[in-house]
Amino acid sequence: MLEHLELFFKSIFIDNMVFAVFLGMCSYLAVSKKVSTAVGLGAAVIFVLAVTVPLNWLLDQYLLRDGALVWLGPEYADYNLSFLSFILFIATIATMVQLVEIVVEKFSPSLYNSLGIFLPLIAVNCAILGGSLFMQAREIPSLGLAFNYGVSSGIGWFLAILAIAAIREKIRYSNVPAPLRGLGITFIITGLMGIGFQSFGGMLTGDNEPPEPTENNAAELTPEKELEKEMEEDEKTVSYNEVVNK
Known part of the structure; x- marks a missing residue:
């Protein structure tokens, strides 16, 4: 339980997709002018990450990594299909994004129109693919932790785009210097928010615990x-x- 909570909070605040590794910045900047559209896109990203990261974990465990095909028989133990990781991960993501696009168009046409081209572009959003690749690189040991990581990474991205959208709506009425209006002030605010999120870095490291006396x-x-x-x-x-x- 403690491991799940630690991974959850680290993925949201410390290893935030936007503020720690700067993934998904194109959608983050383009769809953050209104809170309503930011909420819709953020929810879609959470759903896609929550589904694709566990699915790609299963693919990695039972198909892609070295020796993963041993369940088919001992003669397949030497097979290594890791070179197919990018292709299969992207295929899984594209399938889920297509499902999200169909659902949003069916139940919320206004949100579908406001998101425009950026909804299908979730399929090539580097934050979505980054979630699966980080899951693979960190060798997350269980399906439950993979689902936890997908959901928490999506929540972190959602909080980032929601916060910047709320701020951008407010600064429309602020006296921003002309050279910084638009993306200029947005980049500055993003940097300051990144510093704020990185301040959580020492919360869950465990380095502050005193050593057990021998x-x-x-x-x-x-x-x-x-x-x-x-x-x-x-x-x-x-x-x-x-x-x-x-």
Whole structure:
């Protein structure tokens, strides 16, 4: 349970797709002028990542990695189909994006029209493919953790585009210098938001936990041991001074 929570919060705040690795920036900048469209695209990204990352995990575990085909028989243990990773991952993503496009067009034509070309372009959104590739590179051990990683990565991207969309709606009424209006001020705000998200970096690393005392360390920390050690050092210093004076 702790492992799931740690992966969830790290993927949202520390390893955020936008602010940590700068993936999906094209859609992030182009569809963040209105909160309504940002919410629709963010929800679509969460759904696509939540489905494609576990599916691609199954493909990687039982088809692509070295020795993954051993379940077909011992004669297939030496096969390595990892060179097909990009093709199969993209095929899975394109299928899910097509499903999302059909559903959005059916139930929310206004959102479908507002998203325009950027809805089918989710298929080539580097954040979507990056989720599957990071899952593969980090060797996530279970299907549940892969689903967790897909959902949390999508939530992180959703929060990023929602936050910048809300800010961009507000700064329309602000006195922004003319050379920075538009993408200029958006890049500056994105950088500041990235710094803010990276400040969560020390939350879940576990480096702040004190080391567990061993028997030897515990013995060394007692007052008696410290006093004996100081006396030994004083005796050595006195002996050294006597030798030097002679």
